Amino acid sequence: MDDSVWNRLGLICSLAEKCKGKAGRTALMKFAYFLKELKGVPLAYRFTLHTYGPFDSQVLDDLSYAEALEGVEGILVPFPGGYGYEYTIGPKGEELKQHAQNFLGAYDEAISLVVGEFGSKTAGELEMISTIIFVDRSAKERESSNSIDELSNKVVGVKPHLELDVVRNEVESLHEREYLLAVDAQ
Numbered sequence: 001m002d003d004s005v006w007n008r009l010g011l012i013c014s015l016a017e018k019c020k021g022k023a024g025r026t027a028l029m030k031f032a033y034f035l036k037e038l039k040g041v042p043l044a045y046r047f048t049l050h051t052y053g054p055f056d057s058q059v060l061d062d063l064s065y066a067e068a069l070e071g072v073e074g075i076l077v078p079f080p081g082g083y084g085y086e087y088t089i090g091p092k093g094e095e096l097k098q099h100a101q102n103f104l105g106a107y108d109e110a111i112s113l114v115v116g117e118f119g120s121k122t123a124g125e126l127e128m129i130s131t132i133i134f135v136d137r138s139a140k141e142r143e144s145s146n147s148i149d150e151l152s153n154k155v156v157g158v159k160p161h162l163e164l165d166v167v168r169n170e171v172e173s174l175h176e177r178e179y180l181l182a183v184d185a186q
Contacts, residue, residue, distance in 0.1 A: 003100075003103070004044055005062075006096070006099035006100045006103075007043075007100045007103040007104075008043065008044070008058075008062045008100075009062060009065060009066045009069070009071055009096050009099070009100065010096050010097045010098075010099060010100025010101075010103060010104050011032070011035075011043070011100065011103070011104070011107075011111070012028060012062055012063055012066045012071065012072060012087075013066060013071045013072055013089055013090070013093040013094075013096045013097050014097060014100075014104055014108075014111055015028055015031050015032075015111065015115065016028075016072045016087040016088055016089045016090075016093070017088075017089040017093060018111065018112065018115040018119070019087075019115055019119055020088075021075070021086050021087070021088040022086060022119065023086065023087050023119070024084045024085055024086050024087070024123065025060065025063065025084070025085060025087075026052060026084075026123040026126055026127070027118075027119075027121075027123065027126060028059065028063060028087065029052075029053075029054075029055060029056075029059050029060070030053065030054070030118070030126040030127075030129070030130045031114050031115065031118065032045055032056075032059050033045075033047050033053075033054045033130050033133075033134075034114045034118060034130070034133075035107070035110060035111065035114055037133055037134075037137060038114070038133070038179055039107070039110035039113065039114060040110075041107050041110055041111075044058070045058055045059060046058075047134070049131070049134055049158065052123070052127045053126070053127040053128075053130040053131045053134065054130045054131070054133075054134045063087070066090075066096065067087075067090070069092055069096060070090040070091050070092040070093075071089070071090050071092050071093045071095075071096035071097075072087045072088065072089060072090045072093060073087065073088050073089075073090040073091075074086070074087050075087075075088070084123075127159070128155070128159070128162055128166070128167060128170060129170060129174070131155055131158060131159055132151065132155050132167065132170060132171055132174060132180075133174065133179065133180070135151060135154050135155050135158065136151060136174075136180045136181060136182050136183065137181065137182070139151075139182035140181045140182040144182065145182045145183065145184050146182060146183060146184065147183070147184050148168065148171050148172055148175060148183060149168070151171050151180070151182075151183055152164060152167045152168040152171050155167050155171070171183070
């Protein structure tokens with residue numbers, strides 16, 4: 001197995017450990033996205049916009065692989081809308097992390113910051129935040145920019161179930177934290 005696979009498996013184990021069993025599939029997906037986009041962690045994921053925000057099936061493949069290797073354990077838990085999984089580090093998680101020790105050592109601060117900043121968010125909040133960042137990055141790639149209101153309206157256009165005021169507040173918060181790259185100063 002090449003280093004990039006070990007690094008991704010080690011990352012999943014590290015995220016599950018740092019989240020203390022409170023990270024489901026959506027959270028792990030969004031944390032990988034935030035690490036790549038907000039913290040510059042070199043992950044080979046190619047995120048596209050999906051129903052629940054930025055998505056790459058490779059993240060779920062890596063999660064399944066980490067689970068098969070006993071690096072993480074998924075526990076089925078009830079949620080208001082059905083069931084989902086929460087992941088904890090598994091009996092071989094430390095072993096998988098050892099294979100990625102250089103990578104994890106280099107990016108431990110970024111991993112801790114992402115978990116600390118976004119670890120208490122709900123799946124719905126993570127969907128909204130990651131979609132805002134995705135739409136912002138798409139504008140940056142096209143070398144265009146948006147005002148806070150324009151970005152907020154575009155996000156609601158993509159995710160009409162989101163409330164404009166809530167999105168706008170989050171856009172302002174992300175802008176203040178300098179996470180947005182294509183927002184005009186107002």
